[in-house]
Amino acid sequence: MVIFKKTVFYTILFAAALTFLYPFIWMILATFKPEIEITEITLLPSVFTLRSYELVFNKIPIIRSFLNSLFVSVTATASVLFFSSMVGYSLSRLQFRGRELIFGVILLTMMIPAQITLIPMYILMVKLDLTNTYRALIFPASISAFGILLFRQYFKAFPQEIIDAARIDGAGEFTILYRIIWPNSIPTLITVGIITFMGIWNDVLWPLIVIRKENLMTMPQMVTLFSVGGRAEAQLGAILAAATLLAVPVMLIYLFFQKYFIRSMATSGLKN
Amino acid sequence: MADVVLKDVTKIFDKEIYAVKDFNIEISDGEFVVLVGPSGCGKSTVLRMIAGLEEVTQGDIYIGDKIVNNIAPKERDIAMVFQNYALYPHMNVFDNISFGLKLRKVDSKEIEKRVNDAAEILGINHLMQRKPKALSGGERQRVALGRSIVRQPKVFLFDEPLSNLDAKLRVELRTEISKLHNRLKTTMIYVTHDQVEAMTLGEKIIIMRDGVIQQKGTPVDVYDNPVNKFVAGFIGSPSMNFITGQVEDTQGLLFNRGSLSFPINSGAEDKLKEFVGKDIIFGIRPEDISISGKEKGIPMVVEILEMMGNEIYLHLAIDQNTLIARVPPDTKVEEGQKVKIIFNFPKAHYFDPDSQIRI
Numbered sequence: 001m002v003i004f005k006k007t008v009f010y011t012i013l014f015a016a017a018l019t020f021l022y023p024f025i026w027m028i029l030a031t032f033k034p035e036i037e038i039t040e041i042t043l044l045p046s047v048f049t050l051r052s053y054e055l056v057f058n059k060i061p062i063i064r065s066f067l068n069s070l071f072v073s074v075t076a077t078a079s080v081l082f083f084s085s086m087v088g089y090s091l092s093r094l095q096f097r098g099r100e101l102i103f104g105v106i107l108l109t110m111m112i113p114a115q116i117t118l119i120p121m122y123i124l125m126v127k128l129d130l131t132n133t134y135r136a137l138i139f140p141a142s143i144s145a146f147g148i149l150l151f152r153q154y155f156k157a158f159p160q161e162i163i164d165a166a167r168i169d170g171a172g173e174f175t176i177l178y179r180i181i182w183p184n185s186i187p188t189l190i191t192v193g194i195i196t197f198m199g200i201w202n203d204v205l206w207p208l209i210v211i212r213k214e215n216l217m218t219m220p221q222m223v224t225l226f227s228v229g230g231r232a233e234a235q236l237g238a239i240l241a242a243a244t245l246l247a248v249p250v251m252l253i254y255l256f257f258q259k260y261f262i263r264s265m266a267t268s269g270l271k272n
Numbered sequence: 273m274a275d276v277v278l279k280d281v282t283k284i285f286d287k288e289i290y291a292v293k294d295f296n297i298e299i300s301d302g303e304f305v306v307l308v309g310p311s312g313c314g315k316s317t318v319l320r321m322i323a324g325l326e327e328v329t330q331g332d333i334y335i336g337d338k339i340v341n342n343i344a345p346k347e348r349d350i351a352m353v354f355q356n357y358a359l360y361p362h363m364n365v366f367d368n369i370s371f372g373l374k375l376r377k378v379d380s381k382e383i384e385k386r387v388n389d390a391a392e393i394l395g396i397n398h399l400m401q402r403k404p405k406a407l408s409g410g411e412r413q414r415v416a417l418g419r420s421i422v423r424q425p426k427v428f429l430f431d432e433p434l435s436n437l438d439a440k441l442r443v444e445l446r447t448e449i450s451k452l453h454n455r456l457k458t459t460m461i462y463v464t465h466d467q468v469e470a471m472t473l474g475e476k477i478i479i480m481r482d483g484v485i486q487q488k489g490t491p492v493d494v495y496d497n498p499v500n501k502f503v504a505g506f507i508g509s510p511s512m513n514f515i516t517g518q519v520e521d522t523q524g525l526l527f528n529r530g531s532l533s534f535p536i537n538s539g540a541e542d543k544l545k546e547f548v549g550k551d552i553i554f555g556i557r558p559e560d561i562s563i564s565g566k567e568k569g570i571p572m573v574v575e576i577l578e579m580m581g582n583e584i585y586l587h588l589a590i591d592q593n594t595l596i597a598r599v600p601p602d603t604k605v606e607e608g609q610k611v612k613i614i615f616n617f618p619k620a621h622y623f624d625p626d627s628q629i630r631i
């Protein structure tokens with residue numbers, strides 16, 4: 001009976017996983033097929049070819065765009081971790097007037113759809129003369145309300161006595177945050193880090209608006225322009241290859257940190 | 273090394289919670305003072321104000337001859353040991369102990385030396401590379417002690433450092449802290465809700481209730497001469513017996529509480545004269561009650577007998593009145609037995625039922 005139940009359970013799980021994975025597997029395998037085979041029903045290519053990738057690398061500076069994306073995402077993520085944890089710490093651990101009000105305002109900004117601020121943000125970038133710079137990609141993403149919220153919740157549960165002990169030991173607020181609290185908040189740092197990183201990595205709209213120069217373009221922007229523009233020469237294989245290249249780094253990061261990610265979702269406090 | 277003085281210190285939380293009220297204490301250099309009181313009476317708040325972790329609402333705190341109200345904790349030159357050890361979970365024992373010194377830019381040779389000395393004293397040399405998670409409660413608290421020793425502070429603050437330990441370890445570390453004080457001769461302020469700890473550790477103890485000091489004095493002094501019923505009941509275990517009754521004047525004063533009535537003959541008659549016809553609280557410690565071998569004495573029944581090994585606690589009752597007596601282990605009594613008891617009147621106390629103050 002137990003075995004039967006388990007079999008049913010795993011069959012359903014497997015079917016569900018397959019529906020999610022199938023298109024993805026199909027896409028990856030399709031990039032290795034000759035162009036004419038792509039629309040066929042078979043999963044495996046009859047001959048293995050890197051034609052599609054060759055086309056991508058020949059037509060667009062995909063490596064450059066990858067490096068651009070990497071630079072922008074890493075810098076902005078580091079900045080989010082640094083600044084959001086700082087704000088989260090002060091909102092959860094320091095006493096000052098207007099603290100709750102500030103927190104309320106920060107929460108409010110999360111409720112405003114990004115589309116509403118898109119045009120004003122663009123105008124701001126133009127006024128600051130930041131269009132077509134990395135800064136236009138990094139600055140608006142360098143602190144996040146979501147990060148602040150998550151850090152604040154987590155830091156609230158941090159044992160007060162440890163903070164007190166550090167303060168008596170001679171630590172200032174920065175030392176307390178970055179040398180005492182950070183090393184004990186690694187799952188939270190990773191969670192905020194991954195979510196932030198993916199958000200920035202996957203963003204297409206904002207780069208499309210502020211970046212026109214090809215050598216500054218981010219990878220998703222480049223791939224999107226490649227797919228919808230004429231340069232793919234309507235070759236489905238090349239488009240899929242570009243999309244695969246785009247997805248791989250994110251997947252690798254996720255797989256690598258998955259353990260921490262789940263752990264931080266499952267635990268919310270630190271015990272002594 | 274420094275005196276610690278609190279002058280009219282008051283702490284109000286959230287505009288209305290008086291955690292500490294008009295607190296006045298003078299602790300001289302090198303003294304070991306214990307703050308004791310029931311949970312929530314404001315002991316930790318006093319300590320945290322001295323440490324600078326909590327702001328003072330009113331009044332002044334002096335360490336040495338400086339007012340420290342607006343001085344940051346790290347500049348007060350104090351060290352504190354917490355109930356939950358408060359070790360840094362990500363650092364090993366050595367780093368935990370030396371963290372404060374590193375922040376103060378002490379030379380690394382000097383750090384090494386001080387940490388080793390402290391580890392020697394506390395017997396934790398072999399734990400240096402371990403993380404706090406891999407230590408027992410007693411070891412953790414030793415590390416926390418080490419962390420405070422190496423700083424060589426002017427004042428040590430302890431906030432119930434032994435409450436999380438089992439009874440045996442508690443006694444062991446209590447002795448250790450005593451020895452530490454003898455060796456370092458530094459001012460130490462120790463907070464506990466455990467009156468046994470207070471009695472055994474303190475040179476001076478301060479008993480608090482609801483944020484107000486009830487009494488200050490040596491352990492013997494507060495034990496023998498409690499100022500009010502609260503102190504009398506709080507200090508001592510099992511606690512003092514209290515019986516409310518009426519004072520009557522029939523050829524000498526009589527304490528009347530139905531079946532538990534007896535003549536008052538303790539030399540306290542003069543003070544009690546004005547209470548004739550009024551209620552009064554009679555207080556007697558368990559060890560000041562003895563079983564009479566003769567016909568004399570107040571008749572009571574032994575309800576429960578608790579054998580402690582070196583002594584016996586007798587729960588005595590007559591009608592609604594109950595008393596606890598502490599008698600020698602060789603006393604021949606059984607549960608359910610009728611006995612006659614005698615009070616050691618010179619050690620008895622009398623309290624005004626309205627003000628609770630000792631008469």
Ligand SMILES: Nc1ncnc2c1ncn2[C@@H]1O[C@H](COP(=O)(O)OP(=O)(O)OP(=O)(O)O)[C@@H](O)[C@H]1O
Pocket residue numbers: 285286289290291309310311312313314315316317318465
């Ligand atoms: N941050 C705070 N905000 C509001 N009230 C507080 C705060 N800290 C303490 N109190 C209140 O002040 C009073 C004294 O608290 P305190 O922690 O000093 O008691 P304590 O004597 O140390 O008790 P315990 O033996 O349980 O540790 C309590 O009534 C407590 O609720």
Ligand SMILES: [Mg+2]
Pocket residue numbers: 315316317431432
């Ligand atoms: Mg306390």
